[in-house]
Amino acid sequence: MDESEFLAGYDPRAYPAVAVTVDVVALTIRGGGLRVLLIRRAEQPHAGLWALPGGFIRPGEDLPQAAARELAEETGLSDRVHIEQLASYGAPERDPRMRIVSISYLAFAPDLPDPRAGSDAADASWHPVDKLPELAFDHDRILAHGLERARGKLEYTPLATAFAGERFTISELRGVYETVWGVSLHAGNFHRKILSVPGFVESTGETTESGGARGGPRAKLYRAGDARLLHPALLRPAREEQIR
Amino acid sequence: MDESEFLAGYDPRAYPAVAVTVDVVALTIRGGGLRVLLIRRAEQPHAGLWALPGGFIRPGEDLPQAAARELAEETGLSDRVHIEQLASYGAPERDPRMRIVSISYLAFAPDLPDPRAGSDAADASWHPVDKLPELAFDHDRILAHGLERARGKLEYTPLATAFAGERFTISELRGVYETVWGVSLHAGNFHRKILSVPGFVESTGETTESGGARGGPRAKLYRAGDARLLHPALLRPAREEQIR
DNA sequence: CTAATAGTGTCTATTAGACAATATATG
DNA sequence: CATATATTGTCTAATAGACACTATTAG
Incomplete structure (x- = not known):
């Protein structure tokens, strides 16, 4: 042998x-x-x-x-x-x-x-x-x-909605991204971006009961949509040190 | 107990x-x-x-x-x-x-x-x-x-170069993408796109010994660059059925 | 009232992709 | 020469992101 x-x-x-x-x-x-x-x-x-x-x-x-x-x-x-x-x-x-x-x-x-x-x-x-x-x-x-996996998956999947409750506002969703990525995102651009991705969120027709803790209008409430992949993706700001 | x-x-x-x-x-x-x-x-x-x-x-x-x-x-x-x-x-x-x-x-x-x-x-x-x-x-x-993992990784990593030899032409690299993804890609746009991604490929200064089998000029030879992530990524043509 | 927030409008730079053009090989 | 391929040029549509603006609500 x-x-x-x-x-x-x-x-x-x-x-x-x-x-x-x-x-x-x-x-x-x-x-x-x-x-x-x-x-x-x-x-x-x-x-x-x-x-x-x-x-x-x-x-x-x-x-x-x-x-x-x-x-x-x-x-x-x-x-x-x-x-x-x-x-x-x-x-x-x-x-x-x-x-x-x-x-x-x-x-x-x-x-x-x-x-x-x-x-x-x-x-x-x-x-x-x-x-x-x-x-x-x-x-x-x-x-x-x-x-690192979680941060990456926020980019191209609707994973962020798994961190939010059943119904959530766009601001709450933005909070998830900001927290997990550790960055701050522009509220207006983020809002429009989210609504432009087909199937990411869908409207419930409802709004929050009251405005924000420090003022502001009531926000519309959304629930998770049926998309499994986000297209186009929400990319993190590019970090040169990650690329090389 | x-x-x-x-x-x-x-x-x-x-x-x-x-x-x-x-x-x-x-x-x-x-x-x-x-x-x-x-x-x-x-x-x-x-x-x-x-x-x-x-x-x-x-x-x-x-x-x-x-x-x-x-x-x-x-x-x-x-x-x-x-x-x-x-x-x-x-x-x-x-x-x-x-x-x-x-x-x-x-x-x-x-x-x-x-x-x-x-x-x-x-x-x-x-x-x-x-x-x-x-x-x-x-x-x-x-x-x-x-x-599925391989197809996805071609998008945002320089993995395609692992399928090519030590030195390769842009056309050979395109062949890798076309083979793995099972699609055909536009030669001109692909060429410019590859060269626009920092660190994906670097020139060797050499060219192929002869033109293509059925004619055409000699192609420049490249080697893999030092990028670990492609930015911007090379995205596959979006397939609606994959998203939902 | 003042300040903060939701949501929308506008503009610019970047990018993907369609399409064309040019130069250089093979046979 | 006819044809295929490498490479570059040009144009358009989509997108990201900066910035501004309006409306609404808390305190």
């Missing part, structure tokens, strides 16, 4: 097991900023550190199902939440216990009630993404990846 | 093992069309069916490393190949042997030599993506996902 025959006959069941987890980057907008759901680990390893919610997949359970379950365990919510696969991480030493491959998911939700700590967590809360504690494992990298 | 405590204490090592594989969607342009590398399975399950190259990850091996190894085993090449993570698949019954989670990778290469079959494959060859045989497991879904 030469080397290639040996390798072809490699049987993973003969080796120390690999475990598979899902980890969820759940984002929401709260207190004027973008926040991520973190749990404080109750168990070793990294007990006491903050981490993304997640856990081992169970027999018979598909990956998206596992991600939704992990999220629901902390937030109690599963509807009104957009969830999609982000990426997978499998560096051999990323978990000290054993070889663990993590499939990460990205979730977007409107402002949710306070999370409850699952029984494997000492605490759970929404953390501003620009003021993060030290994270367990490689979760800082996963989170950074999730943030 | 209530249910949540039980679930928190769930230990994956107490259950039947999960295995992790990598599968590679390797694309190239050959014979005027887009092709994908497939191997004919020599072993059960699905012996005799075509499948994406892939296999179990090995102890101590990171995921991208495993993908590069699997690709190299079939093609003999590892440099000049762009490789990136695509997505993960973990439906419980996707492999009849046991619970297998697959991390898929997407690879792009210029026209490569004929593949050699690895020892776990009866055959290996480049198949036109528009005339595919039946595929093993859920590999048709993985491949479809890879194709």
Whole structure:
């Protein structure tokens, strides 16, 4: 038997097991900023550190199902939440216990009630993404990846509406873009742009009950439209440093 | 111990093992069309069916490393190949042997030599993506996902240059776009557009040795530039059916 | 009233794309 | 020479973004 025959006959069941987890980057907008759901680990390893919610997949359970379950365990919510696969991480030493491959998911939700700590967590809360504690494992990298994905998807998908409530004003939608992108956008141009993208929002015919907190007319209320892609897209102001 | 405590204490090592594989969607342009590398399975399950190259990850091996190894085993090449993570698949019954989670990778290469079959494959060859045989497991879904990713990435990254050789003409680059997107593009407008995107291509100062096969002047030769994102992007002609 | 906000109008620069023109190869 | 291709020029429509303006509401 030469080397290639040996390798072809490699049987993973003969080796120390690999475990598979899902980890969820759940984002929401709260207190004027973008926040991520973190749990404080109750168990070793990294007990006491903050981490993304997640856990081992169970027999018979598909990956998206596992991600939704992990999220629901902390937030109690599963509807009104957009969830999609982000990426997978499998560096051999990323978990000290054993070889663990993590499939990460990205979730977007409107402002949710306070999370409850699952029984494997000492605490759970929404953390501003620009003021993060030290994270367990490689979760800082996963989170950074999730943030970049979210920022990009705002450009060409109607994802922003997943951060808003059932009905929203154009200003609220602009607030989502400004918060996630960390920029300020011109109100007038943004307004016209949104209404010019077919299927992004549709009018409810209603308006807000009152004007803004500091004055201004009542705003028209919209709901999410049926577009799955925005055309033309809403592009972020170009950042030269991102291009090269 | 209530249910949540039980679930928190769930230990994956107490259950039947999960295995992790990598599968590679390797694309190239050959014979005027887009092709994908497939191997004919020599072993059960699905012996005799075509499948994406892939296999179990090995102890101590990171995921991208495993993908590069699997690709190299079939093609003999590892440099000049762009490789990136695509997505993960973990439906419980996707492999009849046991619970297998697959991390898929997407690879792009210029026209490569004929593949050699690895020892776990009866055959290996480049198949036109528009005339595919039946595929093993859920590999048709993985491949479809890879194709859509590749088409999208041509828009906003310099990926097309990964399909071309070291030096290429603007016409060759246009051929890549036309082949991957399956459309025909206006030569003049494409030419000017490419040169207007900063960092996409840079001139070598050379030209082709002779004109085209059926006449025409010698074309200038370019190499890939240093841009990582194309700005402005080269958008595919909008397709209304994709938007809704 | 004053200040802030919603929504609309207008103008300019950029870009995509249709179409034409010119020069240079092949056969 | 006839024809194909590379490259450049010109024009039009769509779009992004700067800026201005009006109407409406909170305080």
